[in-house]
Amino acid sequence: MRNPNSLKQEFFKKWIKGLQICSATKKKMSIMERKRAIKLSADIAMASTRKSTIYWSHALMKNASKDDTNKIIIKNILGSNDDNNYNFNKASMGIYNSMSQNGIIRSKKIIKKSCKISRRARKIISPNIIAKKMMKKRTKVLKSLVPGGEYMDDASLIKETLDYIISLRVQVDVMRHLANNASYEINDPKTNL
C-alpha cells in the first residue's frame, strides 16, 4: 500500500484541483457557500484517493453527486484520474445498492420484528441483553457517522471505519497545514509592518 505521505500528496493535488474547479464555476460566493465548496472538494478528493473497493468512498460520492452542480466537480476531479474508475464505481454502487436495499433491509426488518416478539415473550432482562443493546446503540451511531454505513454489516462496518479514520486523518492533516499557511499569509504582513 502507498505510504501516508504519498496519500497526502495525492489528496492535496486532487483537492486543489477541485477547489480550482469550484472557484471557476462560481465567482462570488458567501462564506458558507465557500465553506461548503471547500468541504465538498476535500471530501471528494479524499474519496477518490481511496481504492474503489471501499464502500464509504462510493457512498460519499453518491451522496455528493445528488446535487447537479456537485456532479460537475466530481466528474472533473475523477475524470482527471481515469474514467474507468468512475464507471466501475458507479457499476459497483449499483450492484451494492440493489443488493442491500432489496435484500438486507427487508431481512433486517423481519429479524427485528421477530426479535421484538421473542423479547416481549421472555420478559427477562439479563446483563447480556443490556450489553447487546449498548452495542447496538453504538453501532447505530457509528453507522450514521461513516458514509454509507447503513448498508454495512458489523464486520465490514469496522473495516470501513478503519479506512475512513485513516483518510480523515490525512484530510485533517493537509487541511490544517493549509489553514495554518493561510493564516500565516494573513498574519505575515502585520508582523512585517
Added chain:
Amino acid sequence: MNIALPEMLHNNTTSNGGNGSSVLERQRARMKWHQEQVQQQEMSYFNGQNDQLMSSFHQTSEAQQFHGLINVNDQSLNELVTRAIKPDPCMENNWGDFGTTDTNGFGYVPVGVGHGGMSHPTEMNYAISRTTSCPPTMADNAVSAVKPEETTLRSNRGSENFKKRKADRNQHLKEVAEEETKDKKLKECIEEGDDSSKVTTEKKSNKRSANNSSNSKENSDTSKEKSKITDDKKLDYIHVRARRGQATDSHSLAERVRREKISERMRFLQDLVPGCNKIIGKAGMLDEIINYVQSLQRQVEFLSMKLAAVNPRLDIDVDNFFNKDIFATSTSTFSTVGAGTSSEMLSMAQRQFNSLQQIMSSSGLEMDILNLNEMALRRTTSAPVPIPEMFLDSSSINQVQSFQTWDTDLDNMYAMELQQGRSAQFFPHPCTGMHK
C-alpha cells in the same frame, strides 16, 4: 492442518540454515505431513511458490541420506498417494459447478503440495504437468482406495515409528479442528482422548467431508504464506478452530468466525485510535471510536470553515504557499532545500509539533518519520539538511510500524473485497447470509 504445513516449511528453513532442529524433528514433521495427506485426504494444490517446493525437495533428499529405512516407507507411501491421485484426471470433474471463479483460483498455481515430498524429480515434474493440464479433483474413489492401504502400511511400521506418529497425531489434532465453508458446509475433527477412536472419527469426518464437497478440501491445506494467493477462496471458506468444549454446530461456528473477525479489526482500531489502548470492552471502545471519528469530522468542518474565512477567493495559490513556506522555514531551525511539496511537508511537520496533542501523537509523528526519510533523500541529491533530534524518538517509530502492519492487513482485505465483488455475480449474498 492449515498450520502444519507452514510449520513444516519453517522447520525446513531452519534445518537448511544449519542450526537448531535435528533430523528427527524434520523426520517427524514429514511424518506428520504425510499422515495428513493420506489420512485426511486433503490435498492442497496451492503451493504456488516454486522455491517452497524446491526446499521441500531438498529436505527430502537430505533426509534420504540419514534415514534410508524410514524413507523407504515414505517413498512407498508417496507412491501410494500418487497412485491414488493419478486417476484424478479421469474422474468426474466437480469443478464445473463452481464455474470460472474457482478455476481462476487454481489456474496459476501449478504445483501440488501433495507431491512436494516426493523424492524423484521426474515424478514431480509429472505432477506439475498433470496439475496444470487439468484442475485438481478429489474423488471419493481415491479416498476409499488409499485408506486400507494406509492402514496396512501403518501396521507394518516399527513400534518406535508408531510412537512418533502417536505423538505427532496428538500434537496435530490439537491444531486441527474444523474448517467451515461459508455456505455452512462443515467438516469437523473432534478431539478425543483415545488414539484409536481418534483415527476412526477422523476417517468418518473425512468420508463425510469428501462427500460434502470437493470444494472444501482445497482450502484446508492452504498455508499461511499462500493466504495472499488464495484470497479468492477465503471468500467461500473460513478456517475455524474449536477448542475443547466449544460448540461445533454450524451456527455457533459462523458466529464465532464473525466475532473473531470483528475483534481482530477492533484490535487494529485500538492501535489506530489514540487513547483506546486502556479501554477494555467493546462498548467503551466503540464509544472512543465514535468520539474520534466525530472529532475528526468536526475538525474537517472547522478547517474548511477557517479556510473559507481566510480565502476570500477560492483559488488557493499553491505556489505562493510554497514561497511563503520557504521564507517561514528558513528563519527557523530547518534549512529547507528548494521549493516543492517536500519543503511544504517539512514545515507542516514542524508546525504540527506545536499543534494538537492528539494528532501529533498519532499521524503527525508517522509523517515526521516519512519526512525524515524524504529529507535524507533530499540531502543526498542537493544540499545538507540538519536532521532534528526530536524526530528520532522510539515512540514514533513504533507508530509507523503499527501503521504498516495495519496497512498490509488492509491490503489483504482489499483483495478479499475485490474478489467478493467479482463473485457476487455468482452468489448473490456471499457473506451477508452468514451475518444476518
